[in-house]
Amino acid sequence: MYRLYEFASSGNCYKLRLAMSLLGLSCERIEIDILRGASRTESFLRINPNGRIPVLELGDGRRLPESNAALWYLARGSYLEPSDPFEQAQVLQWMFFEQYSHEPFIATSRYWIAILGAEETYRAQLEEKRPKGYAALDVMEQHLAQRDFFVGNRVSAADIALYAYTHVAHEGGFDLGPYAGIQSWFRRIESLNGYIAITD
């Protein structure tokens, strides 16, 4: 039985809930209210000294921070991990792309607009992030033009990592209308056995 320290509306936390649901794994969910500073308390900093959610706790008490490292661990040996080492590296390639070129722009915009409800306060920063978020979506759309999934033409942890914030990018003010390839890919993820929504 896993335990997940999470803030439920965070896409980074949803990655792990979605992967566990697809893989038939169950977890106890512990909500950490980051809006009230609960990830920066002394007691939470003992769980993750970097003060971030999610943290995945194994049955024996060992803990993994960093959503994509925990996702990689859950996916290991399942149908979400390719068997070929180069394809395994490509899964990580897209996970690092997600954390460096995608999440800081798309997730942060959504956080300011949809979670904090503070679009006006962050107007200047949102404008700075907008083109960088669209650049990430463009890279994804181009990659999906001739592929059904990100790596090896089969669903993998790379798709889960990227789906989490991309499918709610509109909540961050991004217009997904022109991204037909991305939208078809959404449908393929959403038809997987065990799929759950971010609000579930």
Place this chain on the structure above:
Amino acid sequence: MYRLYEFASSGNCYKLRLAMSLLGLSCERIEIDILRGASRTESFLRINPNGRIPVLELGDGRRLPESNAALWYLARGSYLEPSDPFEQAQVLQWMFFEQYSHEPFIATSRYWIAILGAEETYRAQLEEKRPKGYAALDVMEQHLAQRDFFVGNRVSAADIALYAYTHVAHEGGFDLGPYAGIQSWFRRIESLNGYIAITD
């Protein structure tokens, strides 16, 4: 024989050169002058549609963007990869920490100051990044207080990923003086057989 598309003074590229040197692997180095936009040309975008260096090219022409994904691939099966799956996930945990909580603050500050020589132009952004960079260094220092290396008390790819920009953090205006644990860890990395400097 590997081929490395790189900008030599980038810490992200140095990660791969250092790992290859430690592992006795050789590579052909192709300099991509990012200061002149060489990572955004049509021909380079065919190599990496995300327009970033480094890209590691294998002998058969397959290519891996994202420094830590390529580092993971090089480390696989070597002494830089732990054999335990949980420790493998911890290596990734620190690599994601590096790309999300460390590189955007420490590497970017160094880029503006030491590579572009534009400290004055970026003064406001540098001040914003300073506390976030120190927060990453604090997390590292705390972790190293009772450990010689980041994962499993043996050197791994996590150390290489974190060493690359940390050991030149002073070039980004960070004072490493108070970080005794980090400085001792530098010496342990620098004494490894096959170690090369970022300027090599």
